[in-house]
Every structure is written in structure tokens, then in C-alpha cells.
Amino acid sequence: MSVAWGSIGGVRAAPTILHLDMDAFFAAAEQAAKPSLRGKPVVVGGLGPRGVVATASYEARRFGVHSAMPMGQARRLAPNAAYLVARFAFYRSISEQVMELLGRLSPLVEPLSLDEAFVDLEAGGVADDSASARAAGERLRADILAATGLTGSVGLAGSKMIAKIASEEAKPDGLVLIEPGTERELLGPRSVRILPGVGPATGEHLRRAGMTTVGDLVEAGEDELVRLLGKAHGASLYRMAQGYDDRPVVAERDAKSVSVEDTFDVDLHDRVRIRTEVERLAERCVGRLRASGHSGRTIVLKVRRYDFSTLTRSETLRGPTDDPVVVREAAARLLEAVDTTGGVRLLGVGVSGLADYTQEDLFAQFAEVAEAAAGGRDAGEAEAVAAEPAASLPGGPGQAAPVEERRWSPGQDVRHAVHGAGWVQGSGVGRVTVRFEEPWSAPGRVRTFAVDDPDLEPSEPLPLVRGTGGPERSEAAGGGAAA
DNA sequence: TCTGGGGTCCTAGGACCC
DNA sequence: TCTGGGGTCCTAGGACCC
Numbered sequence: 279m280s281v282a283w284g285s286i287g288g289v290r291a292a293p294t295i296l297h298l299d300m301d302a303f304f305a306a307a308e309q310a311a312k313p314s315l316r317g318k319p320v321v322v323g324g325l326g327p328r329g330v331v332a333t334a335s336y337e338a339r340r341f342g343v344h345s346a347m348p349m350g351q352a353r354r355l356a357p358n359a360a361y362l363v364a365r366f367a368f369y370r371s372i373s374e375q376v377m378e379l380l381g382r383l384s385p386l387v388e389p390l391s392l393d394e395a396f397v398d399l400e401a402g403g404v405a406d407d408s409a410s411a412r413a414a415g416e417r418l419r420a421d422i423l424a425a426t427g428l429t430g431s432v433g434l435a436g437s438k439m440i441a442k443i444a445s446e447e448a449k450p451d452g453l454v455l456i457e458p459g460t461e462r463e464l465l466g467p468r469s470v471r472i473l474p475g476v477g478p479a480t481g482e483h484l485r486r487a488g489m490t491t492v493g494d495l496v497e498a499g500e501d502e503l504v505r506l507l508g509k510a511h512g513a514s515l516y517r518m519a520q521g522y523d524d525r526p527v528v529a530e531r532d533a534k535s536v537s538v539e540d541t542f543d544v545d546l547h548d549r550v551r552i553r554t555e556v557e558r559l560a561e562r563c564v565g566r567l568r569a570s571g572h573s574g575r576t577i578v579l580k581v582r583r584y585d586f587s588t589l590t591r592s593e594t595l596r597g598p599t600d601d602p603v604v605v606r607e608a609a610a611r612l613l614e615a616v617d618t619t620g621g622v623r624l625l626g627v628g629v630s631g632l633a634d635y636t637q638e639d640l641f642a643q644f645a646e647v648a649e650a651a652a653g654g655r656d657a658g659e660a661e662a663v664a665a666e667p668a669a670s671l672p673g674g675p676g677q678a679a680p681v682e683e684r685r686w687s688p689g690q691d692v693r694h695a696v697h698g699a700g701w702v703q704g705s706g707v708g709r710v711t712v713r714f715e716e717p718w719s720a721p722g723r724v725r726t727f728a729v730d731d732p733d734l735e736p737s738e739p740l741p742l743v744r745g746t747g748g749p750e751r752s753e754a755a756g757g758g759a760a761a
Numbered sequence: 762t763c764t765g766g767g768g769t770c771c772t773a774g775g776a777c778c779c
Numbered sequence: 780t781c782t783g784g785g786g787t788c789c790t791a792g793g794a795c796c797c
Contacts, residue, residue, distance in 0.1 A: 351764095
């Protein structure tokens with residue numbers, strides 16, 4: 279093997295790959311927005327009967343609450359925590375501020391989610407050794423705190439995998455740099471579960487084969503891992519276990535699918551209602567598809583039954599579509615073949631096989647497909663294809679949002695004509711309790727109103743740091759899964 | 762008061778084609 | 780008259796991640 283340009287075995291010679299992970303992001307954002315919650319247990323997630331925890335603040339984690347835990351269980355563990363709806367538009371606006379700071383370090387920024395990203399510091403020319411990388415990382419943490427009031431943890435290493443492990447190690451509010459060359463001794467004694475791609479199932483699989491540490495995997499050898507886990511998974515795990523990881527930081531990745539799904543508060547039994555929900559989901563899905571500038575060929579219906587068994591049915595069209603009618607009808611067809619006896623807890627509709635055709639390109643595609651269809655056997659299908667692009671042209675991306683009755687959700691931003699900005703602390707029996715405070719104020723006072731008090735109205739989130747742009751716009755507040 | 766929502770990637774079998 | 784093989788597309792399901 280030749281030593282090419284300071285890279286050995288897929289790991290850089292300098293720790294110039296940075297992984298940023300914001301600390302307890304959703305919960306920390308809520309604490310920053312709501313002074314009375316600072317230092318207190320806060321749980322953000324779905325508040326319905328079937329909700330789960332999205333993020334728990336560090337104070338709540340001490341009670342054993344963690345992500346993906348059913349809300350009911352969280353409430354039992356931490357009955358005095360604040361339970362708040364997830365306000366994604368708000369988190370997105372903070373995320374954009376953070377990503378903008380990352381963009382100043384390098385053109386190669388790879389977001390993994392709202393609160394996580396890789397940055398290639400070398401490509402940005404801001405670091406070429408340990409000292410400069412550490413300085414860039416600390417500067418970034420300070421900039422994020424100044425711009426958003428939130429803390430993030432930074433991992434620095436010669437590869438993505440190790441940088442991510444480093445940021446985990448750095449939490450909360452820290453920075454860890456792992457010197458290239460020390461990966462194997464670091465990984466050896468650790469649980470196999472720290473490797474990306476090893477979840478509960480693979481972890482259990484490996485445990486039954488007598489492997490619990492990363493060192494065990496190296497010792498077992500590639501052939502054994504491939505035999506156990508399959509070609510792709512086994513081979514990549516063997517490389518990871520040795521600390522080899524040459525995956526580049528990739529700035530732009532094309533979306534492969536778009537989907538929406540809803541879990542219902544109570545199982546659906548009525549076939550007509552189920553069909554109506556599928557059609558609504560199909561339309562929501564197309565709204566998102568169009569907003570992203572895509573069309574797609576494969577329509578997927580997802581059904582989770584009363585017993586949590588989940589199935590998908592899919593249908594591939596002869597050409598890509600972004601026509602709500604076509605997607606809705608395909609989804610309805612797929613539903614016909616699904617047995618829903620016993621009830622349905624979740625329905626979902628997705629589109630994959632995406633093409634980023636502009637409308638003009640869609641015309642070209644149309645001509646091609648129509649031609650192919652003319653020579654084909656199935657006249658019915660050809661007709662359906664012919665209907666797609668034509669129908670999709672006049673309609674704009676705007677879709678009518680269903681009018682929903684106003685309900686006050688815990689955590690929601692409101693404004694009162696007399697008392698100013700605040701947030702809903704709770705509601706029930708015709709009353710709504712509001713705490714009046716702002717991100718930069720002292721903890722505020724609580725007042726109670728009638729739910730239909732005309733002086734009280736939903737409002738936009740306030741920026742966390744005074745005078746810094748903040749959220750420019752937000753989608754309808756709430757965004758919970760409640761049907 | 763058991764288990765969200767949005768994604769990605771991989772595998773495996775059958776159809777179909779050369 | 781065993782059992783041909785390889786490539787690609789489609790469908791369904793599963794594991795994993797945040």
C-alpha cells in the first residue's frame with residue numbers, strides 16, 4: 279500500500295474531519311426559549327396517547343427518560359418534568375443558523391439531521407493539523423453559543439466514524455480530538471454497539487456468536503463476519519472495527535424518497551375512513567414531493583396493524599409523476615389488497631424512484647413514455663401514463679391545508695393583547711394556562727384564561743438571542759401527529 | 762398509557778432477457 | 780433431456796439512524 283497524501287488505511291494523518299452534535303437539541307432549544315425551564319427536566323415529543331420522546335433534557339435523563347421512549351413511560355419516571363410538543367419549524371430555524379456557521383468553515387458540510395453534521399476542515403482550508411483543528415472546533419463552539427445560546431459538542435478525527443465517536447465522548451458541551459493512529463487501541467475494548475450500523479439486532483447476533491467488543495470483531499476476521507452478517511454488512515463492519523473508514527464528507531445528497539405517515543390515537547376500523555386517510559396522506563405526500571422539486575415512479579403504501587405488524591405494498595408506474603390524482607389512485611389501489619381486519623394504527627404513503635424533472639423535462643419524458651406505451655401491450659397503463667404529465671402541468675405546488683380547530687398545546691407560543699409573549703403551559707376544562715416570558719427575560723408569571731379568550735392568539739417563536747435574525751418564517755405551529 | 766416520523770441501505774426471490 | 784448463467788428490475792421486508 280502506498281502512503282498517499284497523508285492518508286493511511288482510509289484515515290487521514292490529521293484530525294480534520296469534524297462532527298458537530300448539538301446537546302439535547304430540541305429540549306435545549308425549549309429551555310433557551312423558556313427561562314422558567316432552565317435547569318429543569320424537559321421532555322419534547324408527541325403528546326398524544328401514542329407519543330414517544332424525541333429529546334429529553336439532561337435533567338430529565340437523570341430520571342431515566344431517553345429518546346424513543348413511550349411518553350407514558352416517561353411520565354411515570356419523571357412526573358414533574360415539563361412535557362412539550364416538538365416545534366420543528368423553530369428547531370429548523372436554529373439549525374439553519376448553526377449550519378450557516380459550519381458553512382463558513384468549509385464548502386464540504388454534510389448535515390445528518392437538524393442537530394448534527396460533518397465538516398471537512400481540510401477542504402475548507404481552516405485546519406491541517408491537530409492544533410489548527412482543535413482551534414477551529416473551539417471557535418465553532420463559541421460561535422454557536424453566541425449566535426444561538428445553545429451548546430454543541432465537537433468530535434475531531436481522521437475519519438467520519440471516529441469523529442462521531444469523539445463527539446459522543448465530548449458530550450455535553452465539550453470537544454474531543456482523537457489523534458490518527460490511536461483508533462485501534464481506542465476501539466478495541468469498546469462495545470460493538472458504538473460502531474455505526476450495529477443496532478439491537480446485529481448486536482444480539484454478534485453476542486450470540488461470542489463477540490461483544492470491537493476487538494472481538496477484528497479477531498474473528500472478515501470471512502467470519504461476512505458469513506454471519508452478509509457480504510456488505512460484514513465487510514464494512516470488519517473495516518470499521520479496524521478503524522478504517524474512508525467515506526468522504528459529501529455536501530449534497532439527492533433525496534431518494536418522500537413519505538408521510540400518521541399514527542392514530544385510536545385504531546381505525548372503518549374501511550371508508552381508512553381509505554379517506556390514505557387519500558389525504560397521498561395528497562400531503564405529493565405536496566412535499568412537489569415542494570422538493572421532484573416527481574417519482576414508485577408509490578408505496580404502509581400499513582401498521584393493531585398488533586404492530588407492519589406491511590408495505592408498492593406499485594411502479596411507467597413514468598414519474600407528481601400528480602396528486604395519480605398518486606392518490608395508486609395508493610387507493612394498493613389499499614384494496616390489504617386486509618385491515620382487527621384495526622389499523624398507522625397509515626403511510628410514500629413516493630420513491632425520484633426524478634428531479636422540471637416541468638419541461640417532464641414533457642420530454644412524457645413523449646418517450648407515451649411512445650414506449652404505444653408499442654406495449656397494456657393499453658390501460660399507457661392511458662394512465664398519458665394522463666400524468668398533462669394533469670400535473672396546470673396545478674401549482676400550493677395545496678389547501680385542512681382547517682383545524684384551535685387547540686392549545688403545551689409549549690406552543692402565544693401572544694396576549696395585554697400581557698405580551700408567552701407559551702402554553704397546559705390546558706383543560708375550558709381553561710388555558712400561559713406563562714409570560716421571553717428568551718431574554720427572567721422566569722415569568724403564570725396566568726389562566728378561558729380557552730376562547732379573544733385576547734389570546736398563537737404566535738411565532740421569538741429568536742433565542744436578541745438581535746440575531748432568528749426564525750424568518752414558520753409553518754403552522756404545532757405540527758404534532760394528532761389526527 | 763407500549764412502541765413517532767422521516768429517512769437510508771441491504772437482501773432475497775421471481776420475472777424477464779440475452 | 781438432471782442443474783446454465785448473469786444482469787436488471789420489481790416487490791417486500793428488515794435493520795438502522797436521528
